[in-house]
Amino acid sequence: MQLNSHGDRKYITGRRLSDVAEWSGLRLELWRHEAGGLADLGLECTEIGILLSGxxxxxxxxxxxxxxxxxxxxxxWICPSGTYExxxxxxxxxxxxxxxxxxxTLLERAALEAYEIDPGKARLGYAGGLNDTLLVQIGTAFRSLLERGPAPTDRLLVDGMRTTLAAHLVSQYSADHWRAPDMQAARTLDPVRLKRVVDLIEHKLDAELSLExxxxxACLSPFHFTRLFRRATGLTPHRYVxxxxxxxxxxxxxxxxxxLVEIALETGFxxxxxxNRVFRKATGMSPGQYRKLHCVALCAT
Structure with a gap:
């Protein structure tokens, strides 16, 4: 089944970063989007967007x-088919x-076979700002397929990943089950204050930062700030920095x-x-090993 995707019509300020990959019932596109507004349109197929960088x-x-x-x-973000964005x-x-x-149809079939749900009740909710570990894992695996290019053995792998993704979406984000959080009931940092905090972190990555x-x-006490920052980003302030x-x-x-010593000082270590200690713990390799591996890859491109 070939999909009539809407990427070119929706992402008018962006550009594709790689060739499109497409199998029956699944299409992958990797984009860079500039700041600003995107096109308004009705969605003819379901779209899952996963931010990888930025x-x-x-x-x-x-x-x-x-x-x-x-x-x-x-x-x-989840954008169900039939939604007008x-x-x-x-x-x-x-x-x-x-x-x-x-x-x-992929979602309906997964709902019927795996969960015995009426296809009429399998419509996905308009869910956004998600921190879903399984979605990220699936997205990272799909990103790897795009990076290395198609192979004859991919079909079975992709079919399994697509079915896992569809079943997860239906079970976790159906319109009957998923509801956008009530911002009054579950306070979080508003985007303006959160941006002020993030901008400060970016400006002072080379300096010592305190919770206070x-x-x-954010005009909050350290206790309330920590709680609301984690709710907004999924990370504690220390982990985020x-x-x-x-x-x-x-x-x-x-x-x-x-x-290496210059990088250590410029990034606040x-x-x-x-x-060396923190970098190895976070990445599994020393800064020198990382440089050797990625400098070679960068020069090769």
Whole structure:
């Protein structure tokens, strides 16, 4: 079944980062999206978006339901077929985003076979700003397929992954079960205050940051800030800062221009010894090993 995907019509400010991969009932597209607005349109197939690189606030409206969320690598969105999407706004670029397109019939078949659900009740909810580990794992596996290119043995693998994805969507995000969180009942950091905090972190990655300083940017006590920041991002402030430091260090290691001690100081680790220890714990390899591996890959491209 060939899908009539809407990527080219919806993502008017973006560009594809790789060739499209398509199998029966499944299409994969990898995009970079610039900041700004996207096209309003009705969706002819179901789309799953998974952010792989970048951080920003995303606002969107589907069938009159408006959502706004802070997105970081791993954040996902579900756009069910038949939804009319409008007012989609990106506060900053999405450096890399994987889009998975599925036909409604795939979801109906999975619902019937695996869960004995009436296809009429298997419609997905308009769910966004998700931190779903299984969706990220499936998306990462699909991203690997795009990176290496198609192989004759992929069909069975893709069929299994597609069925797992469809069953997970139906069981976790059907319109009957999933509801957008009530922001009054479950307070979170609004995008404006969250952006102030994130901007401060980015500006001071090379310096010592305190919880009190971050909380002050959000006009909250450290206790309430920690709780609301974790609800908004899925991470504690300390974990978020450490992940950003590791990500920036990885980018600079891959470029191969700076000494390890310079990267350690510019990313807030304080010393090369501390940098080595934290980096190895986070990635499973030393900074030198990471540089050697990724510098070779970068030069090869």
């Amino acid at each position: 951080q920003l606030s995303v606002r969107r409206t589907g069938d009159g339901q408006t959502q706004e969320a802070f997105a970081r690598p791993g954040t996902s 409008s007012d989609i706004r990106l506060s900053a670029p999405m450096d890399e985003c994987l889009h998975i397109f599925l036909p409604p 300083e971050l909380a002050a940017q 450490m992940e950003r430091r590791i990500q920036v260090a990885q980018e600079r290691l891959a470029l191969g221009r700076l000494a 304080g010393s090369q010894a501390n940098f």
